[in-house]
Amino acid sequence: MCSVNVPSMDTEETIPIDTAIFGLGRMGKVHLHNLASTFRVNIKWIVDDISVHDDIRTLLQKYRLEHVTRVASLEEADTVHSDTSVKAVFVCTPTIQHGPVIKKALTAGKHVFCEKPIATSAETIKSCYAVAKEANRSLFCGFNK
Numbered sequence: 001m002c003s004v005n006v007p008s009m010d011t012e013e014t015i016p017i018d019t020a021i022f023g024l025g026r027m028g029k030v031h032l033h034n035l036a037s038t039f040r041v042n043i044k045w046i047v048d049d050i051s052v053h054d055d056i057r058t059l060l061q062k063y064r065l066e067h068v069t070r071v072a073s074l075e076e077a078d079t080v081h082s083d084t085s086v087k088a089v090f091v092c093t094p095t096i097q098h099g100p101v102i103k104k105a106l107t108a109g110k111h112v113f114c115e116k117p118i119a120t121s122a123e124t125i126k127s128c129y130a131v132a133k134e135a136n137r138s139l140f141c142g143f144n145k
């Protein structure tokens with residue numbers, strides 16, 4: 001009789017990671033689309049200025065996330081940072097907002113994906129990576145194109 005090693009469905013790789021998206025503008029919607037297409041993440045939070053985004057609920061319905069994803073206003077962002085179930089955040093805010101959002105997320109123990117560029121000055125970029133090193137978390141800057 002031969003035995004076959006079948007991977008367990010309960011390994012860490014199969015458990016979706018709770019995530020949050022900061023900023024649901026042009027690039028945030030690209031990431032929402034991509035993240036909604038993978039079983040590896042659970043989009044637990046979206047943070048943005050709800051008053052200027054009357055399409056957020058429609059988008060959540062489109063991706064069948066209306067019972068999964070919570071929407072937080074900019075003023076409620078700290079609630080998301082302090083949600084210990086959230087392991088990674090996707091920063092898609094305007095560049096000027098990247099530094100503060102990245103540093104808060106890293107300090108709160110989350111891994112961070114940030115849209116390019118991390119910041120507009122080398123000094124701020126270096127300080128963000130210094131916070132990542134101190135927090136022992138990943139800070140990944142990505143391009144879509």
Ligand SMILES: NC(=O)c1ccc[n+]([C@@H]2O[C@H](COP(=O)([O-])OP(=O)(O)OC[C@H]3O[C@@H](n4cnc5c(N)ncnc54)[C@H](O)[C@@H]3O)[C@@H](O)[C@H]2O)c1
Binds near residue numbers: 028145
């Ligand atoms: N990778 C690429 O190819 C590519 C292309 C375009 C833009 N970008 C980058 O992506 C980032 C976003 O650009 P965009 O065109 O999507 O901008 P956008 O203005 O369309 O969207 C930004 C969103 O962030 C929200 N926001 C502002 N401050 C926030 C905060 N503190 N917390 C949460 N949300 C906040 C705004 O309300 C808005 O909805 C920029 O850094 C830009 O340089 C990357």
